[in-house]
Amino acid sequence: MIEFRNVTLAYGRNVVLKDVSFMCQFHEKIAVLGGSGGGKTTILKLMLGLIKPDSGQILVDGQDITVMSESELRDIRMKFSIVFQEGALFDSMNVKENVAFSLREYTKSSEEEIDKRVRDLLKILKIEKAIDLMPEELSGGMQRRVAIARSLAGCEPKMMLYDEATTGLDPLTADNICNLINELSKGEPPGRVGFIIVTHKVTDAAKVAERYIFIRNGNIIFDGNIDELKKTEDATLKKFINELYVVDGYA
Amino acid sequence: MKSRESFARLQDYYDLAVKAPFGIFRKPFYFRETIEQMDYGGSGSLFIVFLVSLFIGMALSLQTSAELAEMGLKMYTGRVVGLSIIKEIGPVAIALSFAGRVGSGMASEIGSMTLGHQVDILRVHGVSPIKKLVSPRVISSIIMLPVLTVIGDAVALIGGYFVAVTAANQSGSVYWSQIKQIMEFTTIFSGVIKPFIFGYLISTISCYMGLSTRGGARGLRKSTTEAVVYSTIMIIISDFMVTKILIMALGIPV
Numbered sequence: 001m002i003e004f005r006n007v008t009l010a011y012g013r014n015v016v017l018k019d020v021s022f023m024c025q026f027h028e029k030i031a032v033l034g035g036s037g038g039g040k041t042t043i044l045k046l047m048l049g050l051i052k053p054d055s056g057q058i059l060v061d062g063q064d065i066t067v068m069s070e071s072e073l074r075d076i077r078m079k080f081s082i083v084f085q086e087g088a089l090f091d092s093m094n095v096k097e098n099v100a101f102s103l104r105e106y107t108k109s110s111e112e113e114i115d116k117r118v119r120d121l122l123k124i125l126k127i128e129k130a131i132d133l134m135p136e137e138l139s140g141g142m143q144r145r146v147a148i149a150r151s152l153a154g155c156e157p158k159m160m161l162y163d164e165a166t167t168g169l170d171p172l173t174a175d176n177i178c179n180l181i182n183e184l185s186k187g188e189p190p191g192r193v194g195f196i197i198v199t200h201k202v203t204d205a206a207k208v209a210e211r212y213i214f215i216r217n218g219n220i221i222f223d224g225n226i227d228e229l230k231k232t233e234d235a236t237l238k239k240f241i242n243e244l245y246v247v248d249g250y251a
Numbered sequence: 252m253k254s255r256e257s258f259a260r261l262q263d264y265y266d267l268a269v270k271a272p273f274g275i276f277r278k279p280f281y282f283r284e285t286i287e288q289m290d291y292g293g294s295g296s297l298f299i300v301f302l303v304s305l306f307i308g309m310a311l312s313l314q315t316s317a318e319l320a321e322m323g324l325k326m327y328t329g330r331v332v333g334l335s336i337i338k339e340i341g342p343v344a345i346a347l348s349f350a351g352r353v354g355s356g357m358a359s360e361i362g363s364m365t366l367g368h369q370v371d372i373l374r375v376h377g378v379s380p381i382k383k384l385v386s387p388r389v390i391s392s393i394i395m396l397p398v399l400t401v402i403g404d405a406v407a408l409i410g411g412y413f414v415a416v417t418a419a420n421q422s423g424s425v426y427w428s429q430i431k432q433i434m435e436f437t438t439i440f441s442g443v444i445k446p447f448i449f450g451y452l453i454s455t456i457s458c459y460m461g462l463s464t465r466g467g468a469r470g471l472r473k474s475t476t477e478a479v480v481y482s483t484i485m486i487i488i489s490d491f492m493v494t495k496i497l498i499m500a501l502g503i504p505v
C-alpha cells in the first residue's frame with residue numbers, strides 16, 4: 001500500500017503540493033489529472049523517493065521513504081516501474097542497449113539471456129524490428145513502447161507509473177498505448193499489476209483508469225470513480241471533463 | 252533563504268566532489284565510459300590545445316625578446332619563455348581551454364540528461380549517477396589534462412623557438428640551452444601538479460552544474476555558463492594557492 005500523509009513540497013517560492021494526503025493499493029488503476037505544472041509528475045517522483053517533500057510522510061508498504069537513503073530506496077523502487085514523458089531513452093544507446101540496460105546493471109545474466117529477454121519484450125510490445133535503431137530514429141509512440149519495455153526488463157513491478165504516456169501522440173498511437181497499458185495491467189485484483197497514469201488528457205485516462213484524482217493549485221480537489229467525476233459540480237472539473245462528453249457523444 | 256540555499260548547494264557539491272574520484276575503487280567499474288570520456292576530452296581537445304599553445308608561445312617569445320633586447324638580455328628569452336610556459340601560462344591557458352570545451356560539454360550533456368529524466372531513470376534502476384556519469388568524467392579529466400598540458404607546453408616552446416629564431420634573430424641553440432638549464436625537478440613539478448588539480452576542479456564543478464540543472468532550456472544555458480564561469484574562477488584562485496604552497500614547500504626564495 002502507498003500512503004501520502006500531509007505532503008507539502010515547494011520549488012523555491014512555488015508551492016507544488018499543499019498538505020496532500022491519499023492512499024492507494026498496488027493493484028489499483030489510477031489516473032492523476034490536472035493542468036500543466038500542477039504537481040502531477042511530482043507525485044510520481046515523490047513515490048519513488050527521487051525527491052523529498054518539505055514536510056509530511058510517504059509510506060510504501062508501511063515504510064516511510066522520506067527518511068531513507070539512496071541504497072535503502074533501491075528495494076522500494078524495485079516495486080515500481082516508471083515510464084517518463086517522451087520515454088527518457090538514453091540517446092547514446094540503441095533500442096536493444098536501452099532495454100538491456102537494467103538487465104546489465106541489475107543481473108548477472110549472460111549476453112544470450114539478455115538478448116533473448118530483450119527480443120521477447122520487444123515482440124510483446126510489437127517493436128521487434130526497431131531493435132537496432134537509435135532513439136532519434138523512433139517515432140513518439142515507439143519511444144514510449146521502448147521505454148515501457150525497458151521498465152519491464154529488469155524487474156517484475158507491483159505497480160507501473162506512467163508520466164504523460166500519451167501526451168504529444170496522435171489519437172491512434174495514443175489509443176495503442178492505452179491498449180498496451182490495459183494489457184499490462186490485466187487480471188483481477190489483488191494479483192494484478194496496477195498503475196498510476198499522470199495525464200491532462202481525460203479521454204485517455206477514461207480508457208484505462210478506474211479511479212481519478214484531480215489536482216489543482218497543489219490540492220486534491222477530487223478523488224473518485226468516473227461516475228462521480230461526471231456528476232461533479234466543480235466548474236474547473238466540468239471544463240476538464242467536457243472533452244469526455246464530446247468523445248462519449250453526450251454533448 | 253538565499254544563503255541557506257547556497258550552503259545546501261555547496262554541501263551537495265562537496266558530497267559529489269568527495270564521492271566521484273573514489274567511484275573507480277568500487278564495483279561496478281565503468282571502464283568503457285571512462286575511455287570514451289578520455290577520448291572526448293583528450294584526443295578531441297588536441298587541436299584546440301595545439302593552436303592555443305602555439306600562439307601563446309609565439310606571442311610570449313616575441314614580447315619577451317623585444318623587452319629583453321632593450322636591456323641587452325635577449326639571450327635569456329628561452330629562459331623566461333620556458334619558465335613562464337612550464338610553470339604558469341601553459342597549465343592555466345590549457346585548463347581554461349579545457350574548461351571552455353570539455354567542462355561546458357559535461358555540464359550541457361549531464362544537464363540535458365537531468366532535464367530529460369535520464370538521470371532519474373538511472374536512480375530508479377539503482378545506478379548511482381555519480382558513479383556512472385561523474386566518476387568517468389573526473390577520472391578522465393585528471394588523467395587527460397596533465398597529458399594535454401605536457402603536449403601544450405612542448406608546442407608553446409616550439410612556437411617560442413620559431414619566433415625567437417625567425418623574428419628576433421636569436422640563436423636556436425642558445426634558446427634551447429636556456430630552456431635546458433631551467434629543466435629542474437622544481438620547475439617540472441610546479442607545472443605538472445597543477446593540471447591534476449585543475450582537471451579535478453573543472454570536472455567536478457561542471458558535472459555538479461549539470462546534475463543541478465532545473466528549468467528547461469534557460470536552466471541549461473544557466474548551468475553551462477555557470478560551469479565555465481566557476482571553473483575559470485577556481486582555476487585562477489587555485490593557481491595562486493598552489494603556487495604559494497609550492498614556493499613554501501619547495502623552499503624557493505621569493
